[in-house]
Amino acid sequence: MAKIALITGAxxxxxxACAYVFAREGYDLILTGRRLDRLEGVASAINQQYNVEVAVSQFDVRDRQAVAETLEALPSDWKQVDVLVNNAGLSQGLDPIQNGSLDDWETMIDTNIKGLLYVSRIVSGWMIKNGYGHIINLGSIAGKEVYPNGNVYCATKHAVDALNQGMRLDLLQYSIRVTGVHPGAVETEFSEVRFKGDKERAKKVYEGFEPLVAQDIAETIWFAASRPAHVNINDIVVMPTAQATATNIFRKS
Known part of the structure; x- marks a missing residue:
């Protein structure tokens, strides 16, 4: 039987990118996300390229009831999850604390912290029963340092960093591995989402240097997941060569 990876925000x-990498390595996939058409498109493309099974589960990780009902409705064979990649997350706005949007704050807290917890609670329970598993949580350089106007987003990613450590301790006795992966600047939809669809502003974030791309992080995640069972990569910080800290980036003129 093939191994199974469950990937949120796929x-x-x-x-x-993680979906393609794990499919390449022969994993069957459970892909979750809010946009069903996109999920089905990714699943179809993977099925054409790789000989793996792909299950699609549409839900918003912020919806506790939907998370529970959708995941628990999976057939028992699909609950033999080897790797959980908690990827779903976002940033909203870039405002000083005194001007911050309460709606933005709640969206980030509900997605980045509570959503991760809702999924992890269910899947870790499966892993304990199965006697194996690996949870990989997507953090950020914002979970290692704080930058101006990053306030609440940084706080949520610091929480993810703490949860990495807490999960590692709580699941130690069950031989379940836990890894935190913390990227610096990655050119994805991240900045476009942060700036509410402002493509020009988002594009400027990555001007003058070569940022990471999604594939870089997916390969890093695969490296952690592919270590022997007795090896746990606790924490990985991945930065573009041109970036030293969250705000210190060398941009060519």
Missing amino acids: TAGIGE
Whole structure:
């Protein structure tokens, strides 16, 4: 029986790239996300390229009931998950704390922290019963340092960093591995989402240097997942060569 990877936020960016990498390595996939048409498109493309099974589950990780009902409705064979990639996450706005949007704050907190927890609680329970598993949480350089106007987004990713450590401790006795992967600047939909669809503003974020791309992070995640069972990569920070910190980027004129 093939191994199974469950990937959240698999409609685009890092999540989609992870789907292709794990399919390449022979994993059957459970792909989740909000946009059913995108999920089905990714599943169809993977089925044409790789000989793997792909299950699609549409839900918003912020919806606790939908997460539980959709995941628990999966057939028992699909609950033999080897790797959970908690990729679903986003940033909204880039405002100083005194001007921050409460709606933006709630969206980030509900997606980046609570959504990750809703999925992890269910899947970790399966892993404990199965006697194996690996949880890989997508953090950010924003979970290692704080930058101006990043306030709440940085706070949510610091929470993810703490949860990596908490999960590692709590699941230690069950031989379940936990890894945190923290990228710097990755050119995906991230900045476009942050700036509410402003493509020009988003594009400027990556001008003058070569950022990471989704495939870079997917390959890093695969490296962690592909280590022998007795090896756990606790934490990985991945940056473009041109980026030293969240805000220190060398841009060519």
